[in-house]
Amino acid sequence: MLRKLAALPGGRRGKWVVIALWALVLVPALMLAGRLTGAEENDNAAWLPAGAESTAVVERAQKLMPADTVPAVVVYDRAGGITGADLAKARADAAAFSSIDNVVGTGRGPVRSADGEALETIVQVRKDASGWEGLGRVVDAMREIGTRDAGGLGFHVAGPAGYGADSIKAFGGGGALTTITALVVVVILLLTYRSPLLPLLTLVTVGAALTAAEALIYLLAEHAGLVVNKQTSFILVVLVFGAATDYALLLISRYREELLRHEDRHTAMARALHRSGPALVASAATVAVSLLLLMLADLTSTRGMGPACAVGVVVALAAMVTLMPALLVCCGRWIFWPNKPVAGAPAPSRTTRWDRVGRAVAARPRAVWAGTALVLAAMALGTLGLNASGLSNKDQFTGRPQMAVGEEIHAAHFPRGTGDPLYIVTDAGAAARVGRAVAGVAGIAGVGDPVAKDGQAVLLAQLTAEPSSRAARETVVRTRAAVHRIEGAGAQVGGSTAVMVDTEDAAARDSAVIIPIVLAAVLLVLALLLRAVVAPLLLMATVLLSFGAALGVSALVFEHVLHLAGADASFPLLAFVFLVALGIDYNIFLVTRIREDTAVHGTRRAALSALSSTGGVITSAGVVLAGTFAAMASLPLVFALQLGFAVAFGVLLDTLVVRSVLVTALTLDAGRWMWWPGALFHRRDEGTEPDGEAGRLPAYSGR
Template sequence: MLRSEPNVKTWSRTWRAAILVAWILAAALLAAIFPAASKEEVNRATLVPDSAPSQVAAARVREAFPASSGTPAILVFADPSGISSADWSSIRQAVRELRAHPVTAQTEVPPLDALPPAAAAGFASSDGKVVSVPVLLRADASQDQLNQAVAEIDQVLRRTAGAQALERAPGDPGLHVYVTGPAGIAVDATHLFQHADLALLIATTLLVLALMMVLYRSPILALVPLVSVGIAYTVVSSLLGAWARYGGLTFDAQTVSILTVLLFGAGTDYCLFFIARYRQELRRHARPSDALRAGYKSTAAAILMSGLTVSVSLLSLLAARSPSFHEFAIPFSLGVFVMALVAITFVPALIGSLGRAAFWPRIPRYEPDSPEAEQPGRISRWLGRTAVRRRTPVAVLGSLALAACCLALPHVRTTYDLLSSFPSDMPSREGYAVLAAHESPGALAPVDVLVEGGNAEAAIRSIQSLASVQKVQLVASRHDAHEALLQVELRANPYSEAAMGALPSIERAAVTGASAGGHAARVYVAGETAAQADTRSITARDTRVVVPMVLAAIGLLLLVYLRSVVAPLYLLATIVLSYGAAMGLGWLAVREVLHQPAMQGTIPLYAFVFLVALGEDYNIFVMSRIWEVWRRGQARSAVERGVADTASVITSAGLILAGTFAMLASLPIQVLLQFGVVTAIGVLLDTFVVRPWLVPAITALLGDAARWPRRT
């Protein structure tokens, strides 16, 4: 904790100026020397660790059949009236150019241009309206190389089929061309995240500015959080960029998008907590510098503790195996911690330099004798009074209300379907829809099955007998090594739950068939479906590991800060209950309002870490005020005054934090949309149920026992 008595010279004019200049120079120098975080994003084609079974299998396939393994970009040529001779000419010309001038990371293209018409017809659908051509790219190609390859393929298609073929709306007559498959989907997904960053930054800035104007009606004050967040964001972005370039840190565009929202939400909250207390002190002190010292003394420790709690919680994600969680840890924890440092140094210096003028046109006057000077607002006093005097019904009804929302949890459906998380008008998804309608859904990303030893032909027959399989073909074989690479085309969308559910039976059938006759055989299963299945199992493992770590870390910090064994227990219990309610209500919103059949499988863990950390954020502020007043009075009066003093500012902060996370719902990416909705709901529950009612009521019920074993 910070020292309880600041030095007499603390926050003098010279001291304030030095802090402001130091932060501005630090931000400017870091931005000039190091790259921004957005310049160092590593957007990989897969987010599965190398140790996962699908990646071990993929490495084994690359080793055994380097020319036949890779990430396919599937070129889909479609004509509603049937592929004409002119269309075939364009298709052959495109393939000829790709074979003569390979694009980045290209390894193989079938020689369709050199085949006779009868053989080339094998690439067409049975109705003759679609032709699909796979362009194989290196399996170890980075996301940047995939981006470059697809951009070069796009240029080839524009030269050979015409720009209009790539731009026609679905249903229009003429030739339509799409680039889909795992490579096309990965590239489109990356572009979605990259193009969303600027729009998200602008929208969040305008939202915070508007909410601050409505809440405080001061144009000057409304700019304080924006300037503070801007300083923190510049510093954090530069530090992350430097760490990524020189220290090997990795993060992707999704991390940068959420980091923007997190800094705006947390930063604005921290600013509000200090501003609200400073405004109160201005009515009690004639000199703004005295008000600044008094306000700082009562808020700095809580802000720093709050930032530390959130940072440590997010740092627990380092224990996750999934890169989609693991890579969040350092950027988010560093961002929040720097934002907390800005809030307890730069913000007081800036506000102190502005003095009373910061609140123009509603300037708080020095009114030490006014009965209103020491009193919170009427509604705030009513909240505190009701939470204490009606503590038993408030605690019971609040708990039951949250528990009722949790009843939807058993009905939550999760999915790891990558395609469903993207807009339906995304080119690669449109291409998949055409491919699935005229061929087989599984043609988008066949399952690779590597058979070592045994009878490959028997394995093919065994796999083909499965109801989930459309067809099986032998792609390559090495008789000397007794190895064969099979491609299994499923009847279902390869990113769907049904496809993942089919993998165990495919592996068993391959082993059974290959081992027939007493032959020893080993089978490896790779491909997009296998990677999705690994993502599902690793996410379940990460949830089992990270959740108790987050709870233990927050509980320990609360124990140290509050010096109580009892309080951390019920604070954690209420926030976990709030999380369950947020997930239940979030699922209802996803299903009934957004009309989406399932929630992305990573959302529950994402939401848990953020909601538990940010929820305890508010608990720390209200409990620190209750503890402060408790030293001078009894438990119930301390709870009543603590709630009244913090009600207005936490409500304002909660609305802004919920609003900033809700901005994620404006993005055309389902995982961010759903995360934004669930997190915003959780923040609102903490703001309007847990913090003003449930926590105070439980504290009042427990009385002195809430502080056990602390006595002072």
Template structure:
């Protein structure tokens, strides 16, 4: 060892050993600063508009584009509803009129397009539709809704409850829910990781180095993503942003832990830090690159998705993983080279030239290659016990593990992932949801957010009659610039006139031979019942002709769910196939990768089954978005394979020296601590997503956190090594190692 160290010393001049790590640290510090400044721009380049994530071929997308011809600008409707405990009197109605004037005076409101105050038939409530201008570069609709709600608070109507709902109201509530994504989410995630690292390493300096590495990787990722979003290459949403934060912190920390375990080993073998660093990189780079590459490939397969929100997550998260890998293999080694053995203080790491207790040498991974058995490993501790259990009863261990995972998978029967109402996206308090309930009590619940039908002018009456005859439809109106209200009611007798008898009916607005009808639904526009109505409406209008299109907020949600289900069906098999190929290339085997893929899929099914039961019976969630199982699968399979890569690359290394079965036991003992620590870190970071009151993120948080723990403590610890031990050297078939010592 000393000779190799001397050779290394002669080959690499001192100035290079100082310059290289210093340059790496300076480059990453520059990225850290640039990324830190870019954090403030994330909200400027993010959008939570569901319609923007639909594929261009979706019917709702086509309708949205055609609507531009019927309006002067891009507006989002806010619905103000005021409901009293008793019938509204003259004083209250007068106060509501005054409130309307105050609301229309807010900047960003299109006063000319606002509706009058519309009392309900029961006299207990009134509503008004206020269009909010959505101007690029100006105040967002969420900001304007916040100002409108301030006006609402400052001008209360005595004896009545007021709320702002509709698409603009829900957008504002969603934006408020994501408001803590930069500060609270990062603070919780970093605090959880720091506590775990302190417990694992009992060192004050090492956790700081690891977290700085992870945070720097995140800053570099944010800087890149913001630049690409500004160039309109990427579309960023709040949920993608949250997943990026958690994924980079968790993955970078995991890769750092793997490198640190190798570096700690090599510090016991080499006196000089430089030699220990190169030896650690030699042992760690392959599993880190393979693990990161597996996740990146899995994420990039999302590019084949129809849904833009799924498609965009792939490259955004892949960028984060790239920087996590780069930071773990460049910045972290440079920082640890600078810190040396002091990074592990107060623990002392002696090199091979000092007196080292045999047990300490074995724990550090220093082995005598001439001893092809397990005698040089410690016989005490958790991982020694796990190794003995696997070697004595491998078949019992893996069969019991499979049965346990299978039992957990039974919960899949209760999984409800066909979509949820957009009013349920925000957990906890939501004024828009409360307002929607008030609206539904006194008006058709779809008021203010009608389904939009665009069709030929000649078919207007037939379209209207079919819509009126469809269950779930309350009324139909046609867009007309001649009408004082901007629309005119359409009945089975034709377009109705406003004014005294004899007043001519307004002419519909015609654009390129087409008219636009607004179909008010009985159910809330964001409900599953409304989606069913739109689906039936589309089927019935197909009888008129394929040129009749149905869009609007409800149709957007319907088409989004359909695209998400199609993505789930397409992406999952592709991810499995890609990861299987990567594992075959990495392990030079066919059997071992099949075992790893099968175990991770079973682990995912178990995690999703338990999650379904918890969502239904503990959290009482209203259901799940179709993208939840897809995202859970991509993260759990890609990240779960990470730990198997960490394990099996070390098992393969040990098997080449000691034989397969001895190599499996040694691999478990040598990687048990670091992989368990990595699993705890990743589970903690994903659990941090639960602090944001967003249904989608809360569900992803639980599925991935629970799945990672399941994979860490059952699949990787017991199932995979026990099955591999039972099979023996055949797991390496058809490589040469498969024909070696069992």
């Protein structure tokens, strides 16, 4: 049955049917994929933790205050001191701001700073259905007014509105990210294949997969309630490019091997799909299942990312086992020009670098795996210094956007908490008691009069610390403790600082819940694929070591090389899911080949023959995936830089060290015990210790 299915995409008639079906799918998909941006939800609901106190405050406060507004803190500064003309301009600007769409009322101010060198005006901005995009348009209009005839007067828009506007500009680099990712893939494939044609064929198939995935995700967002935001969209691009290209490399490598054995290319493709199919499916299933488990997250942004990226991986697999085989068979052997494979041609007999690696590992496998494990464990110690407690608004960018400059100027001249207060919602009858309790909390500069309606009241409390700082977040914790003690008040604390506290708490909860479940799911997939217990356990141990080492090195680089203030609260969980799910891929590709060769050569010889035959192509796959994630650094966001670096470094570590050295050494040392209690365990013809040459099989190495 499996052989028949494998023969369909590359069959004499099947290939044309497959191409026609994909053409029919891509016609509407091109239109639907273009609408995905419009279906993104980048407002608070797309990021807030589900069920958190700050989320409840947003819902309660909307009934008492202008719906879904955020403050824009407008800052003017002049080093020699604010003049009368500067003050007049700021007053005129405040009146002009009120005419901008989605600006609520008249701004408060301008207020002169105590040192006389700055002015502050606070404007309330309503977020429309377009979320951050709407904020961006309002802030752009404010900047146009504020910088007009400024005469050297500094002008900046800070606060939550300024942060939202600069964030949408940072995420707006998604188009450039797609271009950079595509260029990375093409360059690496050109170096891998030394052919100008194969990379183009791969890129066409990857493009089709990405388009189909975006169209399907758009339909899910519109009709099934899937929450998609900018963060999900740019990770989707990188993941589909990386995963699809990896699958293409494995398939093309097997196809080339079979072309050396079979004259008919249709037969060669059927054999290639049949032999590589289980590893490809297991790889995609591991990644997709791991991503789907993110649906258990409390963080709305993380929960929506999981199924969206899982769809991308599944569609990438579908394209690479249907469209790619059909296109390859249609093109014939000339697609490999200038190194076309000829049926019956002798395989290269030269010793490859992977043969040399295999011989070195085979000499003392136990010492090799023990030493490698110790080095990885030492690298993992760097995780002790990882600060993933969240970042302040200005620290979330790799550069210094105008919002960050504005916050620094504002902090130098005004009380730090101005313009972004805490929101305390309570029963109206308890408002006075709640206000007194909040005023007595350390870190609170003052509490405004309550606004009451329909038995509910809201109070605004100004912080003494910068609202996105660690000190401000600690004040939120103290404030909540104080108001929760008041019986019958039903008081809750919200605001942007409270959102950061709840996000950090939700991220910690998500990691504690999801990480063990992901490990169990991956272990189950490996056990079903390898029909053994020992091999899956050993592979999981190597992946965990690799993840710890990658995270440890990343933490050291973030702090001591890049000098970043910390990491996003969701970074450890996302890094874990991507590194474990993607890292296990290379183990799957290697160990399934070892299992296949074990039936002929025994486990120890199979370990070396599999390393030799898959070394080049798996390394190329790892470099491609690392390159696509490294492209995320093109976005001016700390989160993108950190996730891209951690995954890229971890994938290279998996490819070059864990898969080629650690897993090979463990397999050589364990021998047939790798397959316990499966049928291969009962083989008794393991033979003597291999020398690294006898186990080598003819194969295309991918160089």
